[in-house]
Each structure stands twice: as structure tokens, then as C-alpha cells.
Amino acid sequence: MRIAMVGDVIGRPGRAAFAKYTAQLRKEKKVDIVVVNGENSAGGKGITRKALDELLHAGADVVTSGNHIWDKKDVLEFIDQEPFLIRPANYPEGAPGKGWCIYPWRAKNIGVMNLSGRAFMPPMDCPFQKVEDILREMKDKCDILLLDFHAETTSEKMAMGWYLDGRVNAVVGTHTHIQTADERVLPNGTAYITDLGMVGPWDSVLGVKNDIILQKFTTGMPVRFELAGGPNVYSAVILDIDESTNKTTGIERIMIKE
Amino acid sequence: MRIAMVGDVIGRPGRAAFAKYTAQLRKEKKVDIVVVNGENSAGGKGITRKALDELLHAGADVVTSGNHIWDKKDVLEFIDQEPFLIRPANYPEGAPGKGWCIYPWRAKNIGVMNLSGRAFMPPMDCPFQKVEDILREMKDKCDILLLDFHAETTSEKMAMGWYLDGRVNAVVGTHTHIQTADERVLPNGTAYITDLGMVGPWDSVLGVKNDIILQKFTTGMPVRFELAGGPNVYSAVILDIDESTNKTTGIERIMIKE
Amino acid sequence: MRIAMVGDVIGRPGRAAFAKYTAQLRKEKKVDIVVVNGENSAGGKGITRKALDELLHAGADVVTSGNHIWDKKDVLEFIDQEPFLIRPANYPEGAPGKGWCIYPWRAKNIGVMNLSGRAFMPPMDCPFQKVEDILREMKDKCDILLLDFHAETTSEKMAMGWYLDGRVNAVVGTHTHIQTADERVLPNGTAYITDLGMVGPWDSVLGVKNDIILQKFTTGMPVRFELAGGPNVYSAVILDIDESTNKTTGIERIMIKE
């Protein structure tokens, strides 16, 4: 079986690119299941009913997220009802939503987890401790286990990869919006990439118009973010999983530039 | 002409890999000039006389650096005498060393600049302002201009790429030790990559032994860094520059895994 | 002569308390000049025409500020016209407003400077370097020199106190909204306090309703700030300056609780 894990989708242009190229991957690359990070899918910050529905209709099976999950208040109205929308599991107990879900596919149960890093990010519960708690609960219920680790630093993400090597099928990073070139299957069988990258405007700073970000950096004054236009990039990986053993056998990096 | 820009070299294993594959690139890829980041070349932190000499003998023409430049006190004894060792230019006025240098190659003057980012990094002078000062001084003296922008976040690095697009031959990021997959020539002719990656132990967390970093993340207690062993990665880009126009015509990403 | 330096005024309740107790201090403590930090004077974030006018009518002679200066867009319409409203001088060249001003009082010129720290704060130009530039320009024009150093950490503020000891009449910290108890005249004659504290709701977290801040800390989710009500605190220092020598002879800490 083949699973695509797709990076942060940025607003309307990102959603359009997601729809177009996900369909293409499903067809040309025989992708069976699609997991995508939707934390920026509504206007570049947060997720709305409309954005989520578009992602799901465009072929997303599971939607993960990150620090921007609460940016649109709207999300509080549906996050608890959506079975396949998850947010970092290491928010405090009692936060709305859930940090993992199980997606059934044919005879397989695909467990998808979402965690946030802590280096240069807001305080959260320890992701290393939390993943142990989750695995204890999920392990016996799942055939396949995937983690979207939403984190800033390469070191925390790489550390998580090694920490889980051999215990899950894949650890993929998100949040920096730039794809890294270090995809590989680690020695004990876990597929890993430091960051998937994003789906959205390619001639931009992480999706936002260049001149706005430059104004922020050069003046130190607040700016109003506005998404860039122009051609998009679509960033993802495709995992190959052996259906008889449930082992990961390969990871292919995908970067489509319009 | 072809210029290789090589990522952070990590200690002894990194220096060995740098020597081996730089020689190979010079030969097989017809590389003329080599710029390499040496901030971690001595034991993983800082640079010493011995580490610098090894880099130079192994084919480095210019050695750039970053926040680890002062980690070995030794450096203060030679940084002011070394014409082709530079450190971030946005340290305060009066800091030892220099932030840019001009390397003569045949009839060409190759200007190499080094700057540090500020997002999630120690306070520094503004890199956007500083690069203007430097360019004012260098522009007329140089045929080719290269920047090693040593920074943590993808947004600050991408912003610098757009800021200088059309004004320099290349902006390459360093510091995160993981190569990004976004190399390209920007619309106005500046070659860009968010991070070159590193040269050093591949089965590691940024060069350091996995279990040490995991101990740090899981216990919150101080650890003693120790470099990993095993196979190395060599991460770089090769720039193609048209000698008649001094324009960048291409950027090729290099990632050699042993 | 006696100069009051007053901490961050918080919104409407802060402005009311500022008016009431500044009048009282002028009368009972024979205060001649009042400098106050207005960065939170409009609704707790930023400053507006209305808030500034209220501060000035209530007896402020000079209004300083800090990182919240741009929070209300309104400020851009008047900051360049207001002679006695200043913002941190270490914003990049070209930022609206100015970082210091000279307030004439009888035969004296009172120079007031405003700088921002960098530890745990947004990137800025070096405040230590910047204050040298300012002093070079102001020194000969002023009889008295005062600095509002808007910074997070005790170490950066204390360092600035020592740095300027003997060169200015006072270095007072702002930004943390809690008054420190370390006021003193340093050995070479500069009056110093790490933080003046604030003027605003006392049963609050830095002016904001307790339960809102607790919600933020315990859930990690975004909250909508709302100012607290109830009794106010008025936090300031009064400097004694010898008019014949222009030397600071004393610093008195003021903390009025309703």
C-alpha cells in the first residue's frame, strides 16, 4: 500500500494545488491513503469548515495540524465531531479535539498521530513522553502507525525520528514550510523526513507575499499578512508499506513545482 | 566557472569527508572554487588552527562560519591573520575577524559574505541593513558575490533570498545541518537554497550521537556532546556562473551519502 | 528639581489612576516634571490620539513607550508630529517617530531617551551601541539625561545601569509591569531601578483579567485579552536633582495602592 503524507496547505491557492496534484498522485503513483497538514488551510492561518471540507473532498483521508489550529475560532465548532481531523496530542488534557485517530482502510487500521515540538515553540507537554502514552493506547489497535511531528528545529525532529525508529512506520516533520532533502528509511524501519514542506505559493516567504515579510524583517513593525499568488509548490512524501508485514519499505520525496 | 558551497563540517569525521568528496567534486564536477562553513569543524564546536588548516589543505578556498565561531578560544589567535576565514558580519563593530573577504581567481574577484540571522538566535545587528553596508563597499571590487546566511528559520533565510535577488550570485543558508530541497535560481538571477546541510556523521542528530541528544530531550538535564561515528553525509550546492556575464546560470544540489 | 518617572499606564483604568495620582504627586511631593510610559495606555495595547491627549492633560511632560507602540495603527498618524512622544531608539533607521527628545523646563533642557532590550524580545539594533550614538548627539544640548530602558530581563537592565553610571541622571526599566525594590543611586551618580512597574488594575496579571491569563497558561489556546477592573496601583520613582550641579541626589520609590 502507498500512503502520501502532504505538508502544510496554505490557504485558497494551497487548497487548489492540493486538489489538483493529490488526484494526480492517487492516479499516477497509485497512492491509497492521503494524510495532509491543514493548519494553514484557511487564509494561511487556521482551518475552517469550508477549508476542511475542501481538503476532504479533494482526497484527504486524515488532516493533521499544528500551532495554528486555533487561529480561526470556527474550528471549535467542529473539531470534536470530525473523526479524521487531529491536532498536536501534547496540548494539555482537556483541550478540544484529539491528538490521534485511526483510519480504517480495507482490513487495515492506520493510526495517525500528531505532536508538536517545544524548541522555539509555545510550551506544550513533552512530546517524547506523550508519544509513549499514545503508543500504549494505539499499538494493539493499529496495523500502521504514522506521526506528523510539527516542530521548528531540525534537532528535535531528527531526535524524534531516532526515538521512534522501529516502532512506527513513519515520522514526518511539518511547520517550516520548506521541504528537506533528507528522506530515508532509518535502520530499524521507520521512514523519516525532517520537513515535508508546504503546498502553496512558491514565490513567497512560506506562502506569504515577499514584500510584506521583508517589511517585517527590515522595519520591526507589525504587518498584515497576505498570501502570495503565482505558481504553487506541492510537497509530500509517498511511503511504501508492505501489506503482508506492515513494514515500511520505502519513502519517495515529491516536490511538484507549477 | 563552477563554485561549490559546502555546509557545516562537523569535527574530525566531517573534515575527512570534506577532504575526500571535495577532491572528487573538483575532479568529476569541474568545481573551480570551494566555500565551506567551518563553525563546527573542531570537535563539533568552533574552529582551531588544525581544523582550519585541514579544511584549506583539503581544498577550501574560503571558510565561513556562524554562531559557534568563538567556541574554541584558539580562534582569537589567528582569525585576524587569515584572509579567507570569515565570521558573521553583523557582530558588533570591533569584534575580532571580518565578515567578508575577496578571493581572487584568475581575472575574477569573488566576494564572499557571511551574516547571521536573528530569529531564535542571539542578538546581532540587523542582517538586512548590514548587507547593504557591505554591498556598498564590495560591489565595485567584485565580479561575483556570494552570501552564507547562517540562520535558524526558513522565513528569515527565504526573506534574505528575495531581498538580494538580482544583486548577488547566491544566497545559501547554513546552521540547521539538514539540507533543504528548495534550491533554485530566483527570478532575477540569484541562486538560493534554504540550507546546505552538513558534512559529517549521517546517523546522528546534527552530528552528535543520537542517544545523547535523546537524553537531553527526554530528561531536560545537561549532557556532554559527543560526535557520532559511522557513515558520513556530504552536503553542498554547485553554482554555475557564466564567466562572460558573471551571471548565475544554475544551481545543483549535492548530497553524497557514504 | 524633582522628576517623576512613571511606569506603563494600562488602558482606561490606568489613565484615570495616572491623572489622579500624578496631580497628587505634583502637589504633595513637589514634582516638577513627569515622564510616563504610554505603550499600553490605549486599551492595554498601544496608544491612540485620545490616550496620548489624556496623558498629556493629566500632567505627562514626556511620554515614552516600548514594544507595543505600533499596536494601534492610529499612532502612525501623529507620532511624527508629537514632540514629546518617543519610542525605542533602536528600531531600524527610518522607523516612524523618534527615540529621544529634549523637554525644556525653565533654564534646563531635559533629554529623555527610550531604548528597548533584546533578551527575549524582538530583534532590534544594539541598545548599548545606540545609546552611544544618542549621547554623542544629545550630551551638549542637555542639562539632564534620562533613559527609559524597556526590557524583559533583569540582567540586561542592570547591565545598562552600570554601563551608563555617571553619564546620565537616571536609567529606569519598564515592560515587566511589576515594580522592583532595588532603586538606588549607583556609585557614580546615576539613579537606577530595574522596573518602575505599572499604573493600572492591581488585582490582575499585568493589567489583564486573571482568569483570561490563567486560561492561556493552562490550555495553551489563544485568548482575548480584557483589562481587569477594581483598585489600581500607581508605580513610579521620584528623582531629586540638584539644580546647581545637575547631579542626581536621590531616588524615591512610589507605589500607591488604592
Place this chain on the structure above:
Amino acid sequence: MRIAMVGDVIGRPGRAAFAKYTAQLRKEKKVDIVVVNGENSAGGKGITRKALDELLHAGADVVTSGNHIWDKKDVLEFIDQEPFLIRPANYPEGAPGKGWCIYPWRAKNIGVMNLSGRAFMPPMDCPFQKVEDILREMKDKCDILLLDFHAETTSEKMAMGWYLDGRVNAVVGTHTHIQTADERVLPNGTAYITDLGMVGPWDSVLGVKNDIILQKFTTGMPVRFELAGGPNVYSAVILDIDESTNKTTGIERIMIKE
């Protein structure tokens, strides 16, 4: 009964001042119990056998700490054996040492807790959640409850004060080394101060020589910390607790300058 809570003791000069003025307070202010923060008691960073013994012999009943607790490796040899030495309770499960202890005094059990903040500090478990866990365990065993909350920002400390108001006898902040002037008994009976301040060299930056810290701030280069000499400050609060009701009836701020 009267309990003194004393701020971070800085190295040898701090220990000497602690010994001298603690004896004085016990006598002149009728202090019964002394809690002191020892995280900087050995050479300014960490704690050793010798430093701990000196504190205990000088009258400390309970020694709390903070982020510097592990700085001297030595501590790992005795922290598990020392009944009245505690470290922040929100280190991960399994860390050496303990986060709270019960000190018996006459018929009373005095529970002392230690927690670390997270704003601008290394990642830790949530202190608000953790204090609930601790209170569940301690509440029925203790007559008196005290918390040393070792944190950077005024907002996180003030928030903890309100969070625990009415549930513990005192919440005192440490870590910034500068005493705040906001001591009070909160409406529901919890004594509170944002920071106790330190015990150590007064003409210094948080205990360290001025010129060393200024060199760090002005050059951005690493420095070797060295403690300052000269007169000391002794910073503390004294709590009044009614022995019949176990309620806090007062808090007095103590700042002795030599």
C-alpha cells in the same frame, strides 16, 4: 509562627551573607523556619555538597532550586539522599531528586514545593498541571504549604499566585535575582511576591562582575563568568502564619544591604 523564604544565594559571598543575616533574622525577627533557594550557591552556578552543608549549617531548613540545579555534576551524588533539598517538580518523571518535601516543625508539617516556569525557560512539564498533582498528594499530609516558583516572567509568576490563591500559604518567585516590591497577601489568603531577589554581591549584574556581563552584551562573544565582590544584599520575605488556623496573616519584605 514565622517562616523566612530567602532568594537565590550566590556563591561564597552569598553563603557568607546568608549565614550572617539568617542568624540575625532568626533572633531579631523571631523566624522559626528558613527556606532558601540554593541553585547558585556553589560558585554562582549549581550546588555542591559543601555549599549545601554550609546553607544547612547556617540555618536553612529546606533548600529549593531551579534551572541551575544540575550545573555541578556533584549534585547527582547526594540529591536523592537529601530529605530537604528539592528541585523543580516539573522535570520529567524519573529525573533525580524530588520536587517537594515535608519539613516537620513541632506539631506542624510544612510542605515545600518547587516548580519552574516555562516562558523563556527550557521546556518543562506544565507547572499548573503539576501543582495539582502535587497538591493532591500533599494536601492531607501538610498543615502549611509553600511554593518556590522559579520563573522568568512576571506574568507567569503572577498567574501562579492567582491560581493558588486560597490553596497554599505562599507563592514566592525566584530566578530573576532582583527583588520585586509587590509583596502582599492575596484576597483568599495566599502570600505572594513576584521575586524574592538574591543573596550576594550587590554591585554586580545578578551576582556576576559588571564588566564581564557588559562585555557579553556589547560584543556578543562568550565570556567566563566571575562573581563580583564588595557588599552583599540579602533578599527575603517573612511570612506570619497563625498556628491555630494555619492561615497566612502577613508578609514582610526584607532587603538588607551591607
